[in-house]
Amino acid sequence: MTLEERYQQLEDAIRGYNPGANFQQIRAAYEFAVKSHDGQLRKDGSPFVTHPLAVAQIVAEELHLDSESIIAALLHDTIEDTAATHADIARLFSPTVADLVEGVSKLTRVHYTSKEQEQMENLRKMLMAMAKDIRVILVKIADRLHNMRTMEYQTPAKQKQKSYETMEIYAPIAHRLGMQKMKWELEDLSLKYLDPVGFKEITDALDAKAAEYEGFMDATRRQIEERLAQSRIDGIVYGRLKHPYSIYRKMYSQNKGLNDVFDLIAFRVIVDTVADCYNVLGIIHDLYHPILGRFKDYIGTPKPNMYQSLHTTVVGQSGIPFEVQIRTREMHEVAEYGVAAHWKYKQNGQGAGDEKNYEWVRRLLENQEGADAEEFIHSLKVDMFADEVFVFTPAGDVINLPAGATPIDFAYTIHSQVGNHMVAAKVNGRIVQFDHKLNNGDVVEVETSPSAHGPSRDWIKIAKSSNARSKIRQWFKKERRDENIVAGKASFESEIKRTGITLKELTNEENLPVVLNKLNYNSLDDMYAAIGYGGVTALKLVGRLREEINHILRAHQNTAAGEPEAEEPERTGPERHVPGSHGIVVEGIDNCLVKLAKCCTPVPGDDVVGFITRGSGVSVHRADCPNAAPERRKSDEDGRWIKVSWADKTGAQYQATLEVVSRDRPDLMVDISTVISSTRTQFRGLSAQIIADGSVLVTMDVIVSNAEQLHTVMRRLEQLSGVVQVARPAK
Ligand code: MN
Numbered sequence: 134m135t136l137e138e139r140y141q142q143l144e145d146a147i148r149g150y151n152p153g154a155n156f157q158q159i160r161a162a163y164e165f166a167v168k169s170h171d172g173q174l175r176k177d178g179s180p181f182v183t184h185p186l187a188v189a190q191i192v193a194e195e196l197h198l199d200s201e202s203i204i205a206a207l208l209h210d211t212i213e214d215t216a217a218t219h220a221d222i223a224r225l226f227s228p229t230v231a232d233l234v235e236g237v238s239k240l241t242r243v244h245y246t247s248k249e250q251e252q253m254e255n256l257r258k259m260l261m262a263m264a265k266d267i268r269v270i271l272v273k274i275a276d277r278l279h280n281m282r283t284m285e286y287q288t289p290a291k292q293k294q295k296s297y298e299t300m301e302i303y304a305p306i307a308h309r310l311g312m313q314k315m316k317w318e319l320e321d322l323s324l325k326y327l328d329p330v331g332f333k334e335i336t337d338a339l340d341a342k343a344a345e346y347e348g349f350m351d352a353t354r355r356q357i358e359e360r361l362a363q364s365r366i367d368g369i370v371y372g373r374l375k376h377p378y379s380i381y382r383k384m385y386s387q388n389k390g391l392n393d394v395f396d397l398i399a400f401r402v403i404v405d406t407v408a409d410c411y412n413v414l415g416i417i418h419d420l421y422h423p424i425l426g427r428f429k430d431y432i433g434t435p436k437p438n439m440y441q442s443l444h445t446t447v448v449g450q451s452g453i454p455f456e457v458q459i460r461t462r463e464m465h466e467v468a469e470y471g472v473a474a475h476w477k478y479k480q481n482g483q484g485a486g487d488e489k490n491y492e493w494v495r496r497l498l499e500n501q502e503g504a505d506a507e508e509f510i511h512s513l514k515v516d517m518f519a520d521e522v523f524v525f526t527p528a529g530d531v532i533n534l535p536a537g538a539t540p541i542d543f544a545y546t547i548h549s550q551v552g553n554h555m556v557a558a559k560v561n562g563r564i565v566q567f568d569h570k571l572n573n574g575d576v577v578e579v580e581t582s583p584s585a586h587g588p589s590r591d592w593i594k595i596a597k598s599s600n601a602r603s604k605i606r607q608w609f610k611k612e613r614r615d616e617n618i619v620a621g622k623a624s625f626e627s628e629i630k631r632t633g634i635t636l637k638e639l640t641n642e643e644n645l646p647v648v649l650n651k652l653n654y655n656s657l658d659d660m661y662a663a664i665g666y667g668g669v670t671a672l673k674l675v676g677r678l679r680e681e682i683n684h685i686l687r688a689h690q691n692t693a694a695g696e697p698e699a700e701e702p703e704r705t706g707p708e709r710h711v712p713g714s715h716g717i718v719v720e721g722i723d724n725c726l727v728k729l730a731k732c733c734t735p736v737p738g739d740d741v742v743g744f745i746t747r748g749s750g751v752s753v754h755r756a757d758c759p760n761a762a763p764e765r766r767k768s769d770e771d772g773r774w775i776k777v778s779w780a781d782k783t784g785a786q787y788q789a790t791l792e793v794v795s796r797d798r799p800d801l802m803v804d805i806s807t808v809i810s811s812t813r814t815q816f817r818g819l820s821a822q823i824i825a826d827g828s829v830l831v832t833m834d835v836i837v838s839n840a841e842q843l844h845t846v847m848r849r850l851e852q853l854s855g856v857v858q859v860a861r862p863a864k
Pocket residue numbers: 184209210276
């Protein structure tokens with residue numbers, strides 16, 4: 134066939150499904166490819182351009198893709214193998230076509246040397262991640278398919294290597310994208326070179342079976358067709374032998390001989406509607422004896438790669454088992470061509486222009502999750518739209534890093550010693566800065582030196598992976614203790630200053646043991662060192678010290694002011710023992726010692742009741758305090774419960790405890806403090822804890838003049854968004 138005849142064959146194929154294709158540009162692409170590849174020959178001696186022509190033919194005939202994909206297929210080897218550039222193609226055709234060709238070239242440049250399974254998975258992910266446009270993958274798979282079809286001219290070593298790649302990388306990708314037809318062909322071609330003996334054994338046996346079963350298959354097909362006609366169902370029935378690799382895999386995974394492999398024959402029934410699928414299933418089960426446990430409804434529950442079909446296995450005449458797959462025409466297209474079929478529907482439905490928007494693929498793939506997704510879609514989802522980047526070591530291993538990763542991340546992923554001794558980094562052979570952002574497919578090389586200074590502190594900020602950051606911190610922790618102490622002390626001191634207290638006060642003899650104990654450090658130097666290497670921030674430590682700091686601060690202020698604590702007696706000490714009368718009038722007794730009960734923290738305005746204690750005066754409870762409840766009073770104490778009331782005295786301050794239960798939300802604490810301060814109230818203690826069901830319990834001590842003020846605060850707190858309850862506890 135002449136080149137021109139081959140080209141005409143391509144145009145015919147395109148015209149068959151897309152009469153409105155851009156034939157002018159397609160012809161131009163063909164001519165550009167002829168010119169660019171001029172003088173190059175394939176291994177079989179034919180002009181090189183027969184290869185891109187054949188790839189375009191696959192893209193048209195088997196995938197029915199758009200004009201841009203056809204053009205990209207025709208040009209797919211020009212950037213890699215000829216003088217043509219991205220700019221040339223962008224100018225002559227379009228930037229999109231140039232990007233597609235560039236994308237295919239990038240995938241072509243990826244070399245596979247590793248043989249480990251884990252590496253293969255990473256390679257598949259890398260390819261998917263590199264192909265920003267799904268059409269790049271589709272053209273690349275067509276390219277690989279044609280190379281596999283014409284592999285006989287390559288050396289045996291090359292045949293094995295390419296076949297291995299195809300089996301491990303391209304066939305699984307085709308499977309993930311739901312392209313069963315290409316997947317099978319890729320697998321069978323690979324098997325042919327990977328295990329020529331096994332392949333021949335199976336194909337010979339299949340040929341023999343084909344002859345043996347010919348009559349049976351014809352009869353069965355006619356039988357099904359008749360019953361469809363009787364039931365007025367429009368349907369097409371095919372019978373076929375299963376493809377060699379699927380049989381090969383069953384034989385090896387189940388350790389069986391060919392005659393023991395259960396189902397060599399499969400029938401397919403293609404109908405118009407989903408309802409007909411189930412009707413046909415009924416007919417098949419009526420005609421033949423179904424094998425228990427072999428029915429699968431992939432229409433109700435599609436496979437993760439969007440495959441839909443009903444499967445059943447039945448036993449036909451003379452006891453020969455066979456599988457029947459029943460699906461609609463559209464399901465069939467998807468089964469054969471996968472993502473490419475969806476691409477086609479999309480294109481017909483919405484026209485050109487939004488090809489760049491791959492939301493539909495994304496959704497499609499994301500929706501697969503949770504289905505039957507064991508091997509895959511989870512990773513595919515990460516892959517194409519990724520927060521990961523895949524790069525190579527000089528030895529060809531794939532290293533998987535978070536998106537935005539730098540040579541620092543790479544080095545520490547290889548080994549902490551590589552990171553700690555890194556003096557220079559190269560990406561694709563060029564020296565780069567350490568903060569250089571790595572891209573998919575980059576080959577990264579790190580130079581180390583035994584006399585390296587070690588990491589710099591900036592690296593912690595530059596590194597993207599927590600692994601690298603923690604290894605850098607480890608280094609600082611170990612290697613630079615003295616420096617860390619100095620750096621840590623400086624940042625701790627400046628943080629402390631903002632609280633209004635000096636480092637000296639915090640770390641004086643009296644306070645230091647409390648502080649260290651609170652923070653779990655053995656010595657002050659240990660604490661500084663931890664801050665210095667970045668294990669903890671000064672801000673965080675000071676936060677944890679807040680209570681202690683307040684304590685010290687108050688002691689400090691009181692001393693400075695030189696005032697006694699009389700005005701606000703509850704202020705210090707956990708005892709809250711209150712001298713003075715607190716504005717309480719005890720009936721019949723003047724000037725007696727009174728204290729306000731800690732359990733219920735009464736304030737003026739509350740109904741109160743007094744209890745004469747042994748030796749510490751009258752204890753005043755709220756009337757609703759459980760401890761003062763009449764039913765709990767012991768009979769011998771009856772006479773000791775007395776009436777008390779609030780004097781009209783103003784100016785005194787009282788401490789009351791409040792508990793707020795709220796939905797956890799951002800800024801809750803800020804809003805609570807705003808309420809408190811807007812009511813001109815102060816608070817002393819404030820603590821928050823997460824309680825059951827994720828709510829927060831905020832406990833605080835507020836200082837009020839009377840119950841009215843307290844109720845105002847409570848009402849305002851109740852109005853805050855998320856707040857469920859505001860209460861005064863009485864324990
Ligand atoms: Mn090629």
